Amino acid sequence: MLNQSLFLIEYQLHGEARSFIIRTEKMDNAEAWHWAACDAGVGVIPRFRTADLKKISRPLAERYGITDVHWEKSSIA
Secondary structure (H helix, E strand, O other), X not given: OOOOEEEEEEEEEOOEEEEEEEEEOOOOHHHHHHHHHHHOOOOOOOOOXXXXXXXXXXXXXXXXXXXEEEEEEXXXX
């Protein structure tokens, strides 16, 4: 928990801009696409950190209308 940071993820869902903040240890493009899909209701949010769920890939997310996923470390403390 000490190594977690806040990240802002912005994306488009069927042309509508959406954004959210998530607290996690690491973020990269694959993680951002997965979490954007979860926020859009496509992916499954794990109940436990150790749950081994399949991540939503960019091509699969794009099939559901998710585009333009961008992320950055949040400036919120």
